Amino acid sequence: MLETTIAAIGPLDEPAMTAARQLQARLTKPAGSLGVLEDLSVRLAGLAGVCPPPPLGPAAVAIFAGDHGVHAQRVTGWPQEVTGQMVANFLAGGAVVNAFARQAGASVTVVDVGVATPLPVPGPTDTDHGADRPDVPRLVVESVRRGTRDMTVTAALTREEARAAVEIGIRIAGELIDAGAGILLTGDMGIANTTPAAALIAVFTGVDAAEATGRGTGVDDPTYQHKIEVVRAALRRHDPDPDDPLAVLAAVGGLEHAALTGFVLGAAARRVPVLLDGVIAVSAALAAAALAPDAVGAMVAGHRSAEPGATIALRRLGLIPLIDLGLRLGEGTGALLALPVVTSAVRVLHEVATFDSAGVAEK
Ligand SMILES: O=C(O)c1ccc[n+]([C@@H]2O[C@H](COP(=O)([O-])O)[C@@H](O)[C@H]2O)c1
Numbered sequence: 001m002l003e004t005t006i007a008a009i010g011p012l013d014e015p016a017m018t019a020a021r022q023l024q025a026r027l028t029k030p031a032g033s034l035g036v037l038e039d040l041s042v043r044l045a046g047l048a049g050v051c052p053p054p055p056l057g058p059a060a061v062a063i064f065a066g067d068h069g070v071h072a073q074r075v076t077g078w079p080q081e082v083t084g085q086m087v088a089n090f091l092a093g094g095a096v097v098n099a100f101a102r103q104a105g106a107s108v109t110v111v112d113v114g115v116a117t118p119l120p121v122p123g124p125t126d127t128d129h130g131a132d133r134p135d136v137p138r139l140v141v142e143s144v145r146r147g148t149r150d151m152t153v154t155a156a157l158t159r160e161e162a163r164a165a166v167e168i169g170i171r172i173a174g175e176l177i178d179a180g181a182g183i184l185l186t187g188d189m190g191i192a193n194t195t196p197a198a199a200l201i202a203v204f205t206g207v208d209a210a211e212a213t214g215r216g217t218g219v220d221d222p223t224y225q226h227k228i229e230v231v232r233a234a235l236r237r238h239d240p241d242p243d244d245p246l247a248v249l250a251a252v253g254g255l256e257h258a259a260l261t262g263f264v265l266g267a268a269a270r271r272v273p274v275l276l277d278g279v280i281a282v283s284a285a286l287a288a289a290a291l292a293p294d295a296v297g298a299m300v301a302g303h304r305s306a307e308p309g310a311t312i313a314l315r316r317l318g319l320i321p322l323i324d325l326g327l328r329l330g331e332g333t334g335a336l337l338a339l340p341v342v343t344s345a346v347r348v349l350h351e352v353a354t355f356d357s358a359g360v361a362e363k
């Protein structure tokens with residue numbers, strides 16, 4: 001499934017992008033005055049293969065949740081149980097992501113790819129009502145294992161586990177698109193997951209652990225220095241080859257990072273835009289780009305996370321974040337805030353009059 005997905009990912013359509021650029025030049029506004037939105041509209045036309053690209057249709061956020069063996073190295077101030085407890089909060093509709101999803105009109109799907117603790121939520125039969133109720137968060141349990149292994153001791157995942165998680169992400173993307181989603185948004189939940197995100201960013205971009213690592217949920221100075229050393233130790237132990245992205249995900253990744261990699265690939269293969277959230281999403285996007293370089297065409301950077309690694313990853317991907325509000329929450333919150341910017345970019349191509357049609361004089 002991974003191989004067929006990668007094979008289905010192709011470049012942006014040049015004629016559609018040319019048509020979008022020409023249309024932008026005829027709309028009743030000074031050329032270039034919509035800045036990044038103009039480039040975004042051109043890329044979305046290239047992804048759809050038609051200008052204007054179809055209106056985006058329903059948005060779906062998928063929150064991939066997992067736990068991390070490296071939590072044992074004290075890289076975060078939060079207990080591991082918070083991952084499962086927040087999953088319950090997402091399903092109850094009480095998290096920030098739920099408030100933002102209601103504001104944006106997006107559905108919420110929570111995917112347990114590897115939460116360590118038993119979920120304090122009702123069984124699957126009590127939660128599958130979400131399928132026909134887009135306003136109700138839905139739980140999908142696809143646990144590969146109950147948390148990764150400690151990457152400072154051994155590989156976080158086997159290659160097979162990493163592949164399984166990637167393929168879950170591909171499948172979730174396909175299911176959401178089949179159910180009508182026109183844009184996918186990434187979300188993540190996993191106490192300690194900024195540590196593997198930093199390691200992935202260091203491997204795929206070649207920067208030092210100290211540059212890729214941030215404070216995550218907000219650790220103090222000694223813990224931050226220790227966290228950098230933990231990332232460094234994992235990189236030294238595994239020395240992962242960036243040309244073998246599955247091996248990188250297995251050595252120093254996480255189950256939600258791997259699933260997000262697949263989610264991005266799945267969107268790209270179906271030529272549906274995928275709006276990236278924070279540092280976990282962009283670390284997974286680097287893995288997706290390493291597996292399929294053309295997948296970058298489907299990626300839209302929702303925001304610039306406060307985590308320093310996010311900026312490094314976005315620069316490598318050549319993506320400009322749509323908003324920059326100092327967010328560092330995850331869950332998909334930054335992607336949801338950026339959603340109206342993306343829909344507005346498409347709306348411009350559909351709704352704005354041309355100089356000719358509106359009788360406005362040109363320069
Ligand atoms: O999205 C981000 O850029 C982001 C930045 C910092 C923290 N987070 C969230 O916080 C959790 C991980 O933080 P930590 O400090 O435990 O590694 C995890 O649930 C992430 O969703 C998310």
Ligand SMILES: Cc1cc2nc[nH]c2cc1C
Binds near residue numbers: 078
């Ligand atoms: C409370 C809490 C909520 C979160 N949402 C995403 N990551 C999180 C981490 C914590 C600690």
